[in-house]
Amino acid sequence: MKKPDRTAAGDAFASFSISVIRLAAHLNAAGDALAKPSGQTSARWQVLAAASHATMSVADIGRVLGLARQGVQRIADILETEGLVRYEENPAHQRAKLLMLTQAGEAALHDIQIRQAAWADTLGAEIGADDLRATTTTLARVLDSLARPKG
Amino acid sequence: MKKPDRTAAGDAFASFSISVIRLAAHLNAAGDALAKPSGQTSARWQVLAAASHATMSVADIGRVLGLARQGVQRIADILETEGLVRYEENPAHQRAKLLMLTQAGEAALHDIQIRQAAWADTLGAEIGADDLRATTTTLARVLDSLARPKG
DNA sequence: TTCATATTGACAACATATTGTCATTCTGTA
DNA sequence: TACAGAATGACAATATGTTGTCAATATGAA
16 A cells, blocks of 8 residues: 655645645744734634724625635624624625724734734744745745636 | 834735635645545544554654644544544553554545645646745745744 | 653643525626 | 525534643653
């Protein structure tokens, strides 16, 4: 029962995939650490940031973040309970309320972003902007290939 | 309440992080799709692969995969229920049993690896081995920087 | 040998995310 | 306008992963 042969490019893609998944876990943990002093988590921070960036419904945020709307709804409901966001009537859609940050939500997001900026600046300087941009370009190409499997 | 300033490298790192996390989600979904015809999932496949690669305890596999041992234990117990792995006595440690693939486990893993090879070869050819290797190198550098925050 | 320390498996609580289903509310087309 | 189909929120089931705790077992140093 031996391992099937792969091309050199296939081997490279497999190694690459493992690295991406492991790094993502570490980045998520880092995000949790950045959000924790504000009593938040990486996931809630993403929802706060999306809502801050533009007024959107829960389903909209799901699309922007690439997540199922059900998961975003769960987070948003928690954030509402904590008083960081509120649901506003949507003149364009009776069911799809608009998610708005409260003052407390703005403050929490700002605190997190302060910490995130220092963290990203440090890591960015360590790795180098050129390498990061080149790598991000390749990541986008892979994402594109995965999204259009017959591309 | 404006967004804090970041350096250009900080911006690059932030974009990079978002791309890594999004791509990881897609790769995990792709892994689930590869494992599904064998009645498995990405996570169970990783445990099967680790156990196949070398005889290890559950805690060993957790370290190899970079996961908490408790999560690996949960997966391993499910795989045992399904008859894909079995626990063997460990002469070196009374509690830490060794995880061994059964014939059914070997067969399931092999099926998945067949599909994975074709998938990785296709994507690898599409992206290019050189770009993948260069990108993987940068990912490793970031992982290293994250692991040694004061590095 | 002894004993402090680390490792391990078991168990529980929790956070994140997916898929599926349902009823309600749009939307676009005929 | 009418109506088929899409989108949305609510709810449930499930999968993955984390942290924390506990007792049993190894390990290493005094």
